Amino acid sequence: xxxxxxxxxxxxxxxxxxxxxxxxxxxxxxxxxxxxxxxxxxxxxxxxxxxxxxxxxxxxxxxxxxxxxxxxxxxxxxxxxxxxxxxxxxxxxxxxxxxxxxxxxxxxxxxxxxxxxxxxxxxxxxxxxxxxxxxxxxxxxxxxxxxxxxxxxxxxxxxxxxxxxxxxxxxxxxxxxx
Amino acid sequence: xxxxxxxxxxxxxxxxxxxxxxxxxxxxxxxxxxxxxxxxxxxxxxxxxxxxxxxxxxxxxxxxxxxxxxxxxxxxxxxxxxxxxxxxxxxxxxxxxxxxxxxxxxxxxxxxxxxxxxxxxxxxxxxxxxxxxxxxxxxxxxxxxxxxxxxxxxxxxxxxxxxxxxxxxxxxxxxxxxxxxxxxxxxxxxxxxxxxxxxxxxxxxxxxxxxxxxxxxxxxxxxxxxxxxxxxxxxxxxxxxxxxxxxxxxxxxxxxxxxxxxxxxxxxxxxxxxxxxxxxxxxxxxxxxxxxxxxxxxxxxxxxxxxxxxxxxxxxxxxxxxxxxxxxxxxxxxxxxxxxxxxxxxxxxxxxxxxxxxxxxxxxxxxxxxxxxxxxxxxxxxxxxxxxxxxxxxxxxxxxxxxxxxxxxxxxxxxxxxxxxxxxxxxxxxxxxxxxxxxxxxxxxxxxxxxxxxxxxxxxxxxxxxxxxxxxxxxxxxxxxxxxxxxxxxxxxxxxxxxxxxxxxxxxxxxxxxxxxxxxxxxxxxxxxxxxxxxxxxxxxxxxxxxxxxxxxxxxxxxxxxx
Ligand code: SF4
Ligand code: SF4
Ligand code: SF4
Ligand code: SF4
Ligand code: SF4
Numbered sequence: 001x002x003x004x005x006x007x008x009x010x011x012x013x014x015x016x017x018x019x020x021x022x023x024x025x026x027x028x029x030x031x032x033x034x035x036x037x038x039x040x041x042x043x044x045x046x047x048x049x050x051x052x053x054x055x056x057x058x059x060x061x062x063x064x065x066x067x068x069x070x071x072x073x074x075x076x077x078x079x080x081x082x083x084x085x086x087x088x089x090x091x092x093x094x095x096x097x098x099x100x101x102x103x104x105x106x107x108x109x110x111x112x113x114x115x116x117x118x119x120x121x122x123x124x125x126x127x128x129x130x131x132x133x134x135x136x137x138x139x140x141x142x143x144x145x146x147x148x149x150x151x152x153x154x155x156x157x158x159x160x161x162x163x164x165x166x167x168x169x170x171x172x173x174x175x176x177x178x
Numbered sequence: 179x180x181x182x183x184x185x186x187x188x189x190x191x192x193x194x195x196x197x198x199x200x201x202x203x204x205x206x207x208x209x210x211x212x213x214x215x216x217x218x219x220x221x222x223x224x225x226x227x228x229x230x231x232x233x234x235x236x237x238x239x240x241x242x243x244x245x246x247x248x249x250x251x252x253x254x255x256x257x258x259x260x261x262x263x264x265x266x267x268x269x270x271x272x273x274x275x276x277x278x279x280x281x282x283x284x285x286x287x288x289x290x291x292x293x294x295x296x297x298x299x300x301x302x303x304x305x306x307x308x309x310x311x312x313x314x315x316x317x318x319x320x321x322x323x324x325x326x327x328x329x330x331x332x333x334x335x336x337x338x339x340x341x342x343x344x345x346x347x348x349x350x351x352x353x354x355x356x357x358x359x360x361x362x363x364x365x366x367x368x369x370x371x372x373x374x375x376x377x378x379x380x381x382x383x384x385x386x387x388x389x390x391x392x393x394x395x396x397x398x399x400x401x402x403x404x405x406x407x408x409x410x411x412x413x414x415x416x417x418x419x420x421x422x423x424x425x426x427x428x429x430x431x432x433x434x435x436x437x438x439x440x441x442x443x444x445x446x447x448x449x450x451x452x453x454x455x456x457x458x459x460x461x462x463x464x465x466x467x468x469x470x471x472x473x474x475x476x477x478x479x480x481x482x483x484x485x486x487x488x489x490x491x492x493x494x495x496x497x498x499x500x501x502x503x504x505x506x507x508x509x510x511x512x513x514x515x516x517x518x519x520x521x522x523x524x525x526x527x528x529x530x531x532x533x534x535x536x537x538x539x540x541x542x543x544x545x546x547x548x549x550x551x552x553x554x555x556x557x558x559x560x561x562x563x564x565x566x567x568x569x570x571x572x573x574x575x576x577x578x579x580x581x582x583x584x585x586x587x588x589x590x591x592x593x594x595x596x597x598x599x600x601x602x603x604x605x606x607x608x609x610x611x612x613x614x615x616x617x618x619x620x621x622x623x624x625x626x627x628x629x630x631x632x633x634x635x636x637x638x639x640x641x642x643x644x645x646x647x648x649x650x651x652x653x654x655x656x657x658x659x660x661x662x663x664x665x666x667x668x669x670x671x672x673x674x675x676x677x678x679x680x681x682x683x684x685x686x687x688x689x690x691x692x693x694x695x696x697x698x699x700x701x702x703x704x705x706x707x708x709x710x711x712x713x714x715x716x717x718x719x720x721x722x723x724x725x726x727x728x729x730x731x732x733x734x735x736x737x738x739x740x741x
Pocket of ligand 2: 105106122123124125126127128138142143144145146147148149150
């Protein structure tokens with residue numbers, strides 16, 4: 001009796017271990033490393049890294065085809081986060097791709113807009129609303145500040161403005177270290 | 179009565195302090211009703227939640243109690259004129275906030291009449307009124323938690339399922355603060371009436387008013403008012419004086435012995451907490467139709483001539499409050515909005531009293547522990563013993579200091595009520611609460627950024643999927659025509675453009691640029707041509723202005739080649 005119980009328990013335990021191992025070993029996923037890298041990238045989708053968005057850059061990093069220092073919106077903190085994720089030494093941001101800027105937002109001067117829809121076609125996150133020949137507006141919560149809409153505008157009526165600090169988004173500063 | 183029966187004993191929370199209460203100078207004389215100041219400043223955000231939406235224009239005359247700004251969204255609060263007068267501006271003014279920053283305010287110049295405007299009719303018999311009707315009136319009266327949290331009261335009244343117990347907080351545990359004490363002594367009947375209305379609106383079985391036992395006069399007045407009301411489902415309970423017994427979680431622990439789960443709300447235990455002053459404001463709104471336009475506030479400290487409680491209009495500048503109490507003394511050194519433990523320093527006495535403002539403390543130079551130079555943590559553990567939220571302040575401090583905010587979050591950082599007990603006992607005088615506030619801010623900012631990035635990722639993905647679908651449809655249409663000899667390569671080219679992602683974002687605008695003008699009618703085209711010419715001229719001018727121009731002006735020229 002006792003032998004049977006012990007044997008069955010052992011068997012159950014062993015098959016459990018085996019199943020657990022198999023689940024880990026043979027897990028099917030998209031590109032898990034690229035997913036993790038993409039999760040760290042800021043999703044501004046600005047293309048300054050030389051790729052058409054954050055996901056392609058993430059895939060390039062995962063494939064070893066691009067270095068981790070090419071994303072200006074992520075800034076130095078972003079490079080460090082990537083370095084920590086990949087277990088490599090952090091390096092300074094490569095300013096050839098642009099410099100880190102304070103967070104900003106596109107604003108359309110609606111009195112000048114001619115409704116050509118070019119900015120809508122440029123916006124990587126569909127943050128601009130407006131129909132052909134009508135004035136256009138940026139949805140502030142959805143704009144990533146990528147600047148891609150600025151260049152196509154034929155009348156130069158899109159401006160990037162820094163996001164202001166207000167009591168609503170202000171945060172306590174760190175105390176002076178002791 | 180059933181729910182109140184088990185409450186034969188009180189419990190205690192861990193930690194806490196007995197700081198010198200220093201309530202004596204300000205609670206000795208009756209609260210004095212102040213006349214409205216000549217100019218009132220009314221921030222559109224005096225509450226937790228979305229800013230109120232202004233419904234008046236500069237130049238407009240309003241009577242006291244008339245709506246100035248309506249609640250905008252579910253968690254928001256309306257704002258009413260605290261006196262009659264003329265709205266002179268809607269502009270950014272410094273507000274009572276630790277940042278010292280400005281926020282949109284309505285500026286109201288008082289006339290001398292101080293006359294009520296049109297008010298909603300009182301609710302004749304609230305006992306038979308529907309809960310939803312009471313909630314609506316509380317919401318429209320702009321009532322928020324007056325104990326300091328300023329959370330919109332109507333939102334808390336929508337607790338579902340109906341709670342068992344309504345706890346009405348009259349503990350007022352923080353040193354110096356005495357406005358609830360005076361209110362309970364002077365307006366006990368209104369508070370009791372408000373508690374009964376709140377209990378009815380919530381559908382709660384019973385209500386308990388908790389008062390610290392160092393306020394015998396308030397306890398007596400409230401007990402008399404309850405007896406006079408004849409309400410059986412309401413009881414006044416004295417609780418031991420120990421800071422911070424007025425904290426929501428701590429008070430629930432003392433009264434019921436139950437623990438609000440980490441990250442949870444009292445509603446999960448079937449409990450709703452309200453402040454005594456909030457109850458009085460509800461009574462006023464329901465039985466007279468008058469919205470929240472004034473509150474009791476303590477003006478105290480060695481830096482003010484006559485410490486006292488005053489009934490002041492919302493929006494009264496702090497300078498006017500201090501002046502009404504005899505002005506600053508020579509000792510005045512620090513101006514604090516709120517109490518000495520949980521308040522924050524004001525850099526400017528021009529900021530207005532908000533709905534949640536319960537105390538203006540003008541501290542003398544030696545009155546509060548000076549922010550002495552901090553020494554390294556000696557791991558004495560005093561802070562752990564003092565923490566009423568059962569946290570490990572020392573661990574939170576180490577992680578916050580090392581910028582390991584995630585780790586601090588895992589250790590319950592958001593259960594910290596910022597009571598300051600840990601900092602008060604710390605022999606190294608570390609500014610512990612400031613570390614926690616900073617760490618919370620960093621975590622919340624990271625959370626916001628993550629949320630925004632997720633949204634952008636999602637929208638970018640949706641856009642790419644849509645573009646791919648459109649290209650596929652176009653390719654299918656072209657293939658279906660089969661009129662031309664070589665449709666296949668044309669159809670394949672755009673599809674390939676989206677498939678090889680690197681070029682898609684940048685090609686989209688240029689590819690689409692040409693068809694757009696051709697589809698427009700002639701006058702429109704002329705207008706566009708004119709606008710283009712204007713823009714071109716502007717660009718030429720900008721180029722001529724050497725390279726001084728920055729970012730936006732220079733960007734179009736630089737980026738044109740990206741496609
Ligand atoms: S530079 Fe950074 S934010 Fe811009 S697309 Fe590349 S990865 Fe995304
Ligand atoms: S609105 Fe302009 S700046 Fe904002 S996300 Fe769209 S393209 Fe980028
Ligand atoms: S590109 Fe400029 S002109 Fe055209 S719709 Fe956008 S904002 Fe208006
Ligand atoms: S009380 Fe101060 S010194 Fe003692 S363990 Fe806590 S933080 Fe460190
Ligand atoms: S401030 Fe936070 S950590 Fe410190 S004693 Fe209070 S609840 Fe505990």
